[in-house]
Amino acid sequence: MNFQLKPLTLAQATTLKTDALVVLVPATLPKDNSALGTLVTQAVRAGELDLGKPGKLLTLWRVPGLVASRVVLVTLGEGQPKHWRLAVTAAAGAVKSAKPKDMAFVLPSADTAQVCALALAVADAHYVYTATKPSAEAARLKTVTLGVPDVKMAQNALAQAKARVAGVTLAREWGNRPANHATPEHLAKVAESLTRLGPIQCQVMGPREVKRLGMGSFEAVAQGSENALRFIVLRYQGAAKTVAPTVLVGKGITFDTGGISLKPGAGMDEMKFDMCGAASVLGTFRALADLRPAVNVVGLIPACENMPDGRALKPGDVVTSMSGQTIEVLNTDAEGRLILCDALTYAERFKPAAVIDIATLTGACVIALGSVRSGMFATQDDLAQALLTAGEQSLDLCWRMPLDDEYADGLKSNFADVANVGDRSAGAVTAAKFLQRFSGQFPWAHLDIAGTAWKSGGAKGATGRPVGLLLSYLLGQQSEPKLAKKSVSRRTQA
Ligand code: BES
Ligand code: MN
Ligand code: ZN
Numbered sequence: 001m002n003f004q005l006k007p008l009t010l011a012q013a014t015t016l017k018t019d020a021l022v023v024l025v026p027a028t029l030p031k032d033n034s035a036l037g038t039l040v041t042q043a044v045r046a047g048e049l050d051l052g053k054p055g056k057l058l059t060l061w062r063v064p065g066l067v068a069s070r071v072v073l074v075t076l077g078e079g080q081p082k083h084w085r086l087a088v089t090a091a092a093g094a095v096k097s098a099k100p101k102d103m104a105f106v107l108p109s110a111d112t113a114q115v116c117a118l119a120l121a122v123a124d125a126h127y128v129y130t131a132t133k134p135s136a137e138a139a140r141l142k143t144v145t146l147g148v149p150d151v152k153m154a155q156n157a158l159a160q161a162k163a164r165v166a167g168v169t170l171a172r173e174w175g176n177r178p179a180n181h182a183t184p185e186h187l188a189k190v191a192e193s194l195t196r197l198g199p200i201q202c203q204v205m206g207p208r209e210v211k212r213l214g215m216g217s218f219e220a221v222a223q224g225s226e227n228a229l230r231f232i233v234l235r236y237q238g239a240a241k242t243v244a245p246t247v248l249v250g251k252g253i254t255f256d257t258g259g260i261s262l263k264p265g266a267g268m269d270e271m272k273f274d275m276c277g278a279a280s281v282l283g284t285f286r287a288l289a290d291l292r293p294a295v296n297v298v299g300l301i302p303a304c305e306n307m308p309d310g311r312a313l314k315p316g317d318v319v320t321s322m323s324g325q326t327i328e329v330l331n332t333d334a335e336g337r338l339i340l341c342d343a344l345t346y347a348e349r350f351k352p353a354a355v356i357d358i359a360t361l362t363g364a365c366v367i368a369l370g371s372v373r374s375g376m377f378a379t380q381d382d383l384a385q386a387l388l389t390a391g392e393q394s395l396d397l398c399w400r401m402p403l404d405d406e407y408a409d410g411l412k413s414n415f416a417d418v419a420n421v422g423d424r425s426a427g428a429v430t431a432a433k434f435l436q437r438f439s440g441q442f443p444w445a446h447l448d449i450a451g452t453a454w455k456s457g458g459a460k461g462a463t464g465r466p467v468g469l470l471l472s473y474l475l476g477q478q479s480e481p482k483l484a485k486k487s488v489s490r491r492t493q494a
Pocket of ligand 2: 256258306332333334335336
């Protein structure tokens with residue numbers, strides 16, 4: 001999907017040739033006597049458009065005096081970014097069955113949050129998955145024109161929007177691919193391909209290196225699979241080498257059968273999405289390559305399958321993690337924490353400013369928060385606050401969950417330092433408490449995206465979340481000195 005900017009008033013839009021013209025109508029109508037301006041005014045007067053509510057639609061076909069074949073008028077309500085998203089989602093959905101090749105939007109204003117909300121919503125509504133369904137290609141929307149009051153002013157906003165779309169789309173793409181088309185090795189190849197796009201380095205380790213590192217817990221999950229594990233290390237350098245990096249750790253279970261603690265058959269196909277944490281790290285790096293913010297970021301992806309097999313890990317087995325802690329594996333289906341704990345220990349070597357892991361970790365988190373907000377756990381209040389804010393800014397919400405030590409009581413084991421599961425209560429929290437044992441050396445946050453990373457049912461597919469949240473967080477970490485310098489020079493000038 002290509003995005004382009006064009007200076008476009010309502011009058012100019014009257015003669016624009018496009019498959020679908022969408023007019024975003026703000027609560028206060030601009031004065032405009034063109035055919036299109038008059039159409040909007042009359043529709044409002046006649047009560048066909050309620051300006052007070054966002055996402056109200058009026059869809060018209062072959063309007064006399066207009067060149068575009070389809071026109072959609074859609075209200076922005078109070079005009080917050082979330083209202084823009086609602087409006088664009090509604091408008092893009094209304095024309096989807098017509099399979100437009102190009103679309104144009106008339107924007108009343110174009111700040112970064114508005115342009116990002118628009119671009120992400122249209123990309124979301126018109127995403128087509130073709131990797132194993134090439135016939136869907138015919139439905140692809142090729143060009144999206146953003147008609148703005150001032151093209152120059154909107155250029156930075158569009159650049160950021162495009163980078164976000166590219167990141168989210170990459171995460172969706174790899175989330176959606178079935179496990180036989182998205183093996184640990186495939187994920188490693190994607191990571192390697194990112195090095196061509198920006199100041200990104202990539203190192204990929206296999207079973208031998210992982211054994212040498214002492215990642216006995218990660219290794220144990222992978223030992224029942226024919227497809228070998230990969231441990232992927234990505235590095236993005238946008239700031240001085242001395243600036244401590246943020247480390248992102250993504251759960252990369254390319255398929256989760258549950259292992260010997262086998263999952264029920266119904267809906268098991270959705271466990272191809274169990275690498276969406278990994279995909280979100282790849283998507284974030286994709287966007288970093290475009291945006292080049294002044295931050296340092298490390299991405300760690302432990303990638304493997306969780307399979308039952310003659311050599312597979314068994315309930316009751318005790319494994320030794322890279323940290324030296326022994327773990328009694330009471331349930332082989334609680335495998336995410338077993339691969340993440342070793343990646344967290346590996347993260348220590350980067351002396352990180354913060355470590356954030358992203359994982360489709362627990363069904364319990366889906367019960368707790370559904371698909372609206374990701375679960376967020378953090379050992380520091382300012383890190384938690386920054387993630388909450390990043391979620392609000394990117395319309396990719398999360399919600400803080402507790403980490404009281406009492407929640408770890410159920411993880412006691414008679415045969416190892418810790419068990420990998422407790423009882424059924426507060427399952428999302430006990431999983432986080434398990435991980436917290438491996439996070440002593442740095443400020444740490446954990447995002448449980450089990451409810452937000454993909455949709456089930458008719459709209460089954462990866463969402464690309466929480467790439468938006470992670471990007472907003474990282475952009476917010478850009479080094480303060482730069483900003484300080486700017487304001488000093490401005491003062492000197494004055
Ligand atoms: N990948 C699953 C979590 C999951 C389940 C995400 C369903 C989305 C939907 C994870 O590996 C898992 O199986 N977790 C278990 C943990 C339990 C055994 C303590 C779960 O949530 O049932
Ligand atoms: Mn599992
Ligand atoms: Zn899993």
